[in-house]
Amino acid sequence: xxxxxxxxxxxxxxxxxxxxxxxxxxxxxxxxxxxxxxxxxxxxxxxxxxxxxxxxxxxxxxxxxxxxxxxxxxxxxxxxxxxxx
Amino acid sequence: xxxxxxxxxxxxxxxxxxxxxxxxxxxxxxxxxxxxxxxxxxxxxxxxxxxxxxxxxxxxxxxxxxxxxxxxxxxxxxxxxxxxxxxxxxxxxxxxxxxxxxxxxxxxxxxxxxxxxxxxxxxxxxxxxxxxxxxxxxxxxxxxxxxxxxxxxxxxxxxxxxxxxxxxxxxxxxxxxxxxxxxxxxxxxxxxxxxxxxxxxxxxxxxxxxxxxxxxxxxxxxxxxxxxxxxxxxxxxxxxxxxxxxxxxxxxxxxxxxxxxxxxxxxxxxxxxxxxxxxxxxxxxxxxxxxxxxxxxxxxxxxxxxxxxxxxxxxxxxxxxxxxxxxxxxxxxxxxxxxxxxxxxxxxxxxxxxxxxxxxxxxxxxxxxxxxxxxxxxxxxxxxxxxxxxxxxxxxxxxxxxxxxxx
Numbered sequence: 361x362x363x364x365x366x367x368x369x370x371x372x373x374x375x376x377x378x379x380x381x382x383x384x385x386x387x388x389x390x391x392x393x394x395x396x397x398x399x400x401x402x403x404x405x406x407x408x409x410x411x412x413x414x415x416x417x418x419x420x421x422x423x424x425x426x427x428x429x430x431x432x433x434x435x436x437x438x439x440x441x442x443x444x445x
Numbered sequence: 446x447x448x449x450x451x452x453x454x455x456x457x458x459x460x461x462x463x464x465x466x467x468x469x470x471x472x473x474x475x476x477x478x479x480x481x482x483x484x485x486x487x488x489x490x491x492x493x494x495x496x497x498x499x500x501x502x503x504x505x506x507x508x509x510x511x512x513x514x515x516x517x518x519x520x521x522x523x524x525x526x527x528x529x530x531x532x533x534x535x536x537x538x539x540x541x542x543x544x545x546x547x548x549x550x551x552x553x554x555x556x557x558x559x560x561x562x563x564x565x566x567x568x569x570x571x572x573x574x575x576x577x578x579x580x581x582x583x584x585x586x587x588x589x590x591x592x593x594x595x596x597x598x599x600x601x602x603x604x605x606x607x608x609x610x611x612x613x614x615x616x617x618x619x620x621x622x623x624x625x626x627x628x629x630x631x632x633x634x635x636x637x638x639x640x641x642x643x644x645x646x647x648x649x650x651x652x653x654x655x656x657x658x659x660x661x662x663x664x665x666x667x668x669x670x671x672x673x674x675x676x677x678x679x680x681x682x683x684x685x686x687x688x689x690x691x692x693x694x695x696x697x698x699x700x701x702x703x704x705x706x707x708x709x710x711x712x713x714x715x716x717x718x719x720x721x722x723x724x725x726x727x728x729x730x731x732x733x734x735x736x737x738x739x740x741x742x743x744x745x746x747x748x749x750x751x752x753x754x755x756x757x758x759x760x761x762x763x764x765x766x767x768x769x770x771x772x773x774x775x776x777x778x779x780x781x782x783x784x785x786x787x788x789x790x791x792x793x794x795x796x797x798x799x800x801x802x803x804x805x806x807x808x809x810x811x812x813x814x815x816x817x818x819x820x821x822x823x824x825x826x827x828x829x830x831x832x833x834x835x836x837x838x839x840x841x842x843x844x845x846x847x848x849x850x851x852x
Contacts, residue, residue: 378511399508407574414570 363439364416366391369431372411377404391432402426412438448617449694449847451687452531452680453787454523456632458494458673458774462526466784467791470799471820475773477656477671482636490650492659493636494673494775506592512575513588514553515674516634519780520585521592523678524628528593531680532692533626535593544597544624545590546615547678548608548631550778550834551644553580555637589628597624605834606741607703609676609782610842614701616681625686630783632676644672647835649745657803662742662769663749663811664804670744673771676780677787684847694847695790699827700728706837717839718755721831724841725759728827732760735843736825737798737816739785741833742769744776746808752831753811762812766821770799782832786844789828793846796824 370390377400390398395405409425412418418438420428428434453463458476460466469476476494485491496519501510504522513521528535535543557580563571578584583601590599598619602611609631616629635644644650651669653659660671687694702723704716725732738760741752756767770788771781792798798821807815827845834840 376511378508403512403574403578410570410572410574414567 363442364435366431366435369435372415373400373408373431376407376411392430394429408434418442446621447684448620448681448698449684449687450679450696450698450790451682451692451694452527452533453695453790454526454530454678455784455787456496456499456519456523457675457677457777457784458496461496461499463530463787467788470770470773470788471797473773473800473802473818473820475656475802477659477673477773477775480636483638485641488641489652490641490645491654492651492656492671494671494777495636496675509588509592511573512579513584514556514579514634516549516553516632517579517585517588519632519634519675520547520678521588523630523632523676524589524593527628527678527680531682532690533680535595538625540594540596542597542623542625543593543595544616544619544627545586545595545599546602546612546619546627546629547586547589548602548604548612548779548783549582549585550603550605550608550633551635551640552582553584554640554643555634556580558637558639585632595628598622604838604840605836606776606778606781607832607834607838607840608779610701610830610832610840611703613681613698613783613786613842614703614840617698617701620681620683625683627681628678629681630676630678631779632678633778633780634674635672635778636674649743649835651744660744660772660775661803661805662740662744662772662801663753663807663813663815665806665808667744667746667749667808671775673775673777674780675774676777677783679783679786688849696793696844697847698842699845700724700726700730700843702727702841704839706839715751715755717751717831717833718758720839720841721755721759721829724829724843728843728845730827730843735760735765735827735829736823737789737792737828738765738767739789739828739830740767740769741831742771742801743833748833749808750810753813757812763814765814766798766816766823767813768798768816769801772802772804782830782840785830785832786842789830789844792825792828793844797822798825
């Protein structure tokens with residue numbers, strides 16, 4: 361299975377958390393930007409985890425979700441799991 | 446301490462913004478019509494008052510749209526209008542001196558229905574994480590608090606239509622305890638299939654299909670009320686603080702009282718009258734000082750008679766002008782009394798009472814001087830707002846023009 365990209369995650373983040381049209385923080389290189397700095401709180405991260413599971417088919421437990429602090433951590437988790445299959 | 450109103454934000458079926466609402470109200474233009482938010486044509490109740498032309502993404506930050514219910518969207522938009530009207534930039538004030546106290550009657554029922562449908566159709570992982578915060582009564586207060594960094598005393602009052610006055614009374618207490626400004630008032634959004642079904646159970650909704658005849662409080666033909674969405678958010682502030690900012694208040698909250706009805710099996714009388722007399726006592730005024738009453742106007746023959754008798758017992762038959770502009774919007778639940786308060790403040794400002802529309806022949810039980818069909822010119826210094834909530838809540842609030850010498 362192809363690796364998930366930052367652009368795909370960006371789309372999922374926008375669908376999860378909503379975003380202002382003039383809100384540009386999700387543009388550019390945000391791979392290592394903490395979710396908190398993107399104004400995504402712990403609930404938003406839980407919602408992202410839910411969508412990863414239902415849209416991408418990769419189960420994310422709440423414990424794992426709590427440990428996901430940056431977009432890179434989400435992509436690494438998803439792509440590692442997909443590679444194992 | 447004197448609690449004054451320095452900012453008003455209206456999101457009502459009669460219009461978005463204070464002036465749009467007030468001019469439609471004075472024109473006697475009813476906003477009641479067939480529900481558009483969902484197809485209610487097969488439901489026993491199919492009329493309502495909906496906020497027209499509300500485009501959520503133009504008035505609510507994108508991030509908050511998927512996180513909150515329509516009822517919160519309306520309140521966030523109304524809060525923006527109220528803060529602007531009051532000339533307040535929250536970032537410039539101490540965060541612990543700004544408080545938020547709103548009323549809510551049913552919480553985020555539309556959001557809740559949507560997520561429960563996802564649960565049953567697709568499973569738990571399809572339920573939005575925001576369900577945990579979007580549906581419950583305190584969501585609106587919480588989101589306003591977070592958005593504007595208002596970390597003073599925050600709360601929500603749940604008492605159906607009476608809650609709108611209870612919230613304002615709580616705002617006054619919070620000011621007395623040292624807060625500088627309070628965002629108060631309330632909104633509601635009762636139009637989802639689940640929300641409407643929940644309301645049907647009280648047996649008080651109008652089943653009429655003709656908007657002109659659907660909601661006629663105090664009329665011989667009264668047969669229920671029409672529900673509506675929206676309400677008003679106001680900025681409540683200590684008069685000294687307003688004076689320091691050189692803001693002329695719309696008026697002051699002068700008195701308030703609440704009472705609770707005895708249970709249906711009791712032979713004791715309804716307690717609305719004691720809420721009214723209590724509010725007058727709290728304001729330190731006599732019945733003859735009241736220039737107008739903004740009625741609860743339940744639209745049910747029994748409840749109308751109870752209110753009319755309570756008003757007559759305090760003021761005398763036909764002794765004070767009574768009006769119910771909510772005949773143009775429907776009953777807005779938690780948003781209803783705050784909108785009545787706004788209309789009372791506008792009556793004080795403009796010297797005119799808004800009309801009650803749709804009433805053709807007063808019930809013999811209602812010996813009221815009802816302002817019907819057309820506005821009535823009248824110098825209004827003091828007005829009484831009455832609100833009742835399903836289940837026995839009664840509240841009354843006295844609002845009067847603000848005279849700086851009284852500060």
